[in-house]
Amino acid sequence: MAIDLQFTKGQGTGNDFVLFADPDGDIDLTPSQIAAICDRNFGVGANGTIRAVRSASLPEGAASLAEDPAAEWFMDYFNADGSPAEMCGNGIRVYTRFLLENGLIDLVPGDTIPIGTRAGVRDVQISGSGFSVDLGRWRLAGGEPLVRAKNLQVARPGLGIDVGNPHVVVALSSDDELDEADLSYVPHVEPEVVGGVNVEFVVPEEPLVRDGIGRIRMRVHERGSGETLSCGTGAAAAALATRHWAGQGAPHQWRVQVPGGVVGVRMFPAEDGEHVALSGPAELVFDGVLALP
Structure with missing residues (x-):
């Protein structure tokens, strides 16, 4: 059945999304419809879609409400190809x-508002630069795979x-290397990550x-x-990796330059371990x- 979808286009440091309100979970877009919406030539154009739906209105929201009964709203996020994603740091802002x-x-x-996601509940606040989100406890995951890029x-x-979704961060030696990498091709990660992975390429600024x-500078x-143009969870992963490589004495606050602008990353202790915001x-x-047809 054809529908007229009322939507809003939004962006955070160039990471762009098509958002629509569906509080009661009545609109169930197919992967092909999502891909058509996100198509930059024939659709609206976006890196993904976000449905604003109440946690009580979809099965995935049950876990969010069990974690925090105040998480009324769920960020139902899908990538540009129609595949679901656990979290999006720019998207949640x-x-x-x-x-x-x-x-x-x-x-x-x-004040803080809890938002349900497939990666769990995330707390968001208004900040001086826009919004700040606690991405939760992070962890090293997936070892040190070999990465090839065109x-x-x-x-x-x-x-x-892992910051709620999977990342592999690669350090490069210079700005020229970062600029020359052709990321229109999918980087090859070995061993292969089941379900795919976000890959960040990072160069430290001088001084670090x-x-x-x-x-740091980053492409993803x-x-x-x-x-x-930007990936919020990727920026967090890139800052965490750089701190890991820099060793003891490295700072817990980072400024990450992405093609679409600048985001801030902060690591801080919490009851269940170190969190990243x-x-x-x-x-x-x-x-x-x-x-939509």
Whole structure:
């Protein structure tokens, strides 16, 4: 049955999304419909879609409500190819802006709102640069796979990091190497990661630390979306990997330059282990109506 989908286009440091409100879970888009929406030539164009749905209105939301009964809203996120994703650090900030500006939540500076995701409940606050999200406890995962990318002359070891979704971070030697990598092709990760993985390529700035804040540049190939202008969880993973490589004395606050802008990453202790938080801008660009077959 054809539907007219009322949507909003949003972006966080160039990571862009099509968002729509479906509080009661009545709109169930197919992967092919999502891919058509995200197509930059024939659709709206986006790195993914985000459905604003109440946690009580879909099966995945039950785990969120069990974790935190206050997690009324669930971020139902899908990549540009229609595949579901656990979390999106830029997406959840844009999603919170969408909920707030559409009157679906109340949020004032100093308050925190829990948002359900497939990776668990994530707490979001208003910050000076937009919004800040606690991405939860991170962990090393997946060892040190070998990564090959087009235009990089030799394979490089990566570092597997899980921040609710899987990442492999690769250190490069120079800005030229970072700029020359052709991420329109999927990087080859060996051994292969079942279900795919986000791959970040990182170069430290000179000096690495200024005024107590670590500084890196990053590009990313996101599974299911290709190269994007930014990846929030990827920025967190990149900062965590760089701190890991830098060793004892490395800072717990980082400034990550991505093609779409700058995000902040902060590591801090919590009851269940060290958490990592992401902060950055979130903007709503335009509204529209899309006829879907």
